[in-house]
Amino acid sequence: MGRLLPKIRPCVVALLLSVPACSPAPRPPAAPPHRLTQVSVIDALMVGRYDGVMPIGELLRHGDFGLGTLDHLDGELIVLDGKAYQVRGDGVVEDVPAGRSTPFAAVTTFAADGERDCPKADRLEELEARLNEALPQKNHFVAVRIDGRFDSLTMRSVPRQEPPYRPLDEVAKGQSVWTKADQEGTLVGLRSPAWAGGLNVPGYHWHFLSRDRRTGGHVLDCKVRDGRVRHDVCGEWSVLLEPAGAFDEADLVKDRSKELHRVESSRGDGKD
Amino acid sequence: MGRLLPKIRPCVVALLLSVPACSPAPRPPAAPPHRLTQVSVIDALMVGRYDGVMPIGELLRHGDFGLGTLDHLDGELIVLDGKAYQVRGDGVVEDVPAGRSTPFAAVTTFAADGERDCPKADRLEELEARLNEALPQKNHFVAVRIDGRFDSLTMRSVPRQEPPYRPLDEVAKGQSVWTKADQEGTLVGLRSPAWAGGLNVPGYHWHFLSRDRRTGGHVLDCKVRDGRVRHDVCGEWSVLLEPAGAFDEADLVKDRSKELHRVESSRGDGKD
Numbered sequence: 314m315g316r317l318l319p320k321i322r323p324c325v326v327a328l329l330l331s332v333p334a335c336s337p338a339p340r341p342p343a344a345p346p347h348r349l350t351q352v353s354v355i356d357a358l359m360v361g362r363y364d365g366v367m368p369i370g371e372l373l374r375h376g377d378f379g380l381g382t383l384d385h386l387d388g389e390l391i392v393l394d395g396k397a398y399q400v401r402g403d404g405v406v407e408d409v410p411a412g413r414s415t416p417f418a419a420v421t422t423f424a425a426d427g428e429r430d431c432p433k434a435d436r437l438e439e440l441e442a443r444l445n446e447a448l449p450q451k452n453h454f455v456a457v458r459i460d461g462r463f464d465s466l467t468m469r470s471v472p473r474q475e476p477p478y479r480p481l482d483e484v485a486k487g488q489s490v491w492t493k494a495d496q497e498g499t500l501v502g503l504r505s506p507a508w509a510g511g512l513n514v515p516g517y518h519w520h521f522l523s524r525d526r527r528t529g530g531h532v533l534d535c536k537v538r539d540g541r542v543r544h545d546v547c548g549e550w551s552v553l554l555e556p557a558g559a560f561d562e563a564d565l566v567k568d569r570s571k572e573l574h575r576v577e578s579s580r581g582d583g584k585d
Numbered sequence: 586m587g588r589l590l591p592k593i594r595p596c597v598v599a600l601l602l603s604v605p606a607c608s609p610a611p612r613p614p615a616a617p618p619h620r621l622t623q624v625s626v627i628d629a630l631m632v633g634r635y636d637g638v639m640p641i642g643e644l645l646r647h648g649d650f651g652l653g654t655l656d657h658l659d660g661e662l663i664v665l666d667g668k669a670y671q672v673r674g675d676g677v678v679e680d681v682p683a684g685r686s687t688p689f690a691a692v693t694t695f696a697a698d699g700e701r702d703c704p705k706a707d708r709l710e711e712l713e714a715r716l717n718e719a720l721p722q723k724n725h726f727v728a729v730r731i732d733g734r735f736d737s738l739t740m741r742s743v744p745r746q747e748p749p750y751r752p753l754d755e756v757a758k759g760q761s762v763w764t765k766a767d768q769e770g771t772l773v774g775l776r777s778p779a780w781a782g783g784l785n786v787p788g789y790h791w792h793f794l795s796r797d798r799r800t801g802g803h804v805l806d807c808k809v810r811d812g813r814v815r816h817d818v819c820g821e822w823s824v825l826l827e828p829a830g831a832f833d834e835a836d837l838v839k840d841r842s843k844e845l846h847r848v849e850s851s852r853g854d855g856k857d
Contacts, residue, residue, distance in 0.1 A: 452826070
């Protein structure tokens with residue numbers, strides 16, 4: 314068990330330094346490495362809880378690497394090198410404005426526990442099988458970063474929703490899917506243990522961001538030419554819940570694993 | 586989502602205050618309220634992972650209220666008012682020595698979100714039904730503290746195990762069960778949401794510690810005369826995992842809910 318550094322609250326620090334509480338606080342250091350922090354649970358998203366519950370600025374204090382979505386299910390969220398990017402429903406990548414928030418995301422302060430060359434792979438499931446051989450920590454969360462070149466990438470994003478929200482597997486039927494050839498960029502991945510089913514996406518969850526930060530999306534398939542894999546095993550998992558209230562009315566017990574698999578892996582109606 | 590205070594590491598504080606790193610650090614303040622921190626997941630205990638993975642001293646930095654067990658499954662662990670108590674297999678309560686550790690525990694810094702008189706109840710399930718009416722936060726973790734008087738309490742504890750460890754539902758068959766009349770003391774309770782099944786004990790989990798700290802145990806049933814209920818809704822849930830290795834060989838996917846219910850609620854073979 315990695316020893317966790319005890320924390321001191323900033324208000325205490327401010328007091329010790331006699332800095333008035335209204336002074337701009339120095340930017341706090343990143344969260345402890347090896348802690349994966351997730352906002353809400355995936356089944357809350359499945360039942361249509363798309364309103365943002367954490368500001369993006371606050372999310373970035375919990376980690377510099379990760380993925381999720383934005384309020385109103387407004388596209389795919391990618392956090393890379395401490396910066397948040399939105400892949401809009403039309404596939405365009407934008408910086409996330411300060412005022413946005415997220416209903417579901419998972420981030421960590423990426424600190425590589427190991428790295429290796431990325432195997433060449435013709436399909437995403439082939440890549441995942443090879444990674445499973447290299448990363449046997451099946452009961453841990455593992456953040457995986459692959460900077461590489463790709464012969465092709467099939468991606469999707471989801472269109473912004475307005476209340477009353479429909480369940481995610483209905484919304485995903487209207488997703489945009491597109492394939493891009495000859496890409497260079499980063500796969501931002503998280504492998505969650507099977508025991509976290511219902512709370513996060515079990516197995517691999519991949520978002521792609523191109524090197525020029527202009528294209529990306531939720532990855533449905535890819536053909537890897539070459540690249541470098543870095544991984545970070547997370548031995549601490551923090552789940553931040555919505556305030557008590559409407560959240561407690563959601564049915565988070567029903568098994569939605571089949572619907573989730575469909576949402577995360579299928580090409581939907583296949584239209585571009 | 587309750588805003589989480591950003592954390593500053595003590596080493597940074599020490600630097601700011603120009604305190605040499607070797608000086609004895611002041612005792613860090615407690616973990617943020619409303620964070621429930623658990624060591625490992627309940628299904629790891631179910632499959633016999635009884636070796637301690639976190640020192641008790643470290644556990645107490647994560648909270649002053651909670652429950653669990655000790656290394657070697659050596660009885661019931663109770664954390665109350667910042668102090669750790671062991672209920673041995675024979676029902677005797679002892680302070681936990683500094684050298685001990687825990688394979689499974691859940692603690693929080695108890696800060697009451699509300700309090701009320703404890704309803705009179707002839708059975709534990711009657712008490713729980715009344716608490717469910719009063720505490721509708723069904724998708725949150727809720728720590729519950731009841732200081733009261735009890736006409737009777739039926740409790741159990743488990744005997745220390747030696748490797749190779751047997752699964753918990755086998756060990757629990759050899760538990761000691763006893764009933765005490767006319768008790769005054771504290772019920773230390775945690776209600777976990779149903780969606781946390783497999784990771785913590787879904788529903789209520791109660792340990793009792795007498796006012797004189799001489800008797801206690803895992804509560805199987807009780808008859809409440811009167812008392813005061815305080816509860817603390819936890820909107821942040823942290824799971825601290827064992828290091829990668831043997832932990833990743835455990836099958837934490839199989840549904841063990843029936844075995845768990847038997848372990849947590851049944852009087853076993855009924856012997857005292």
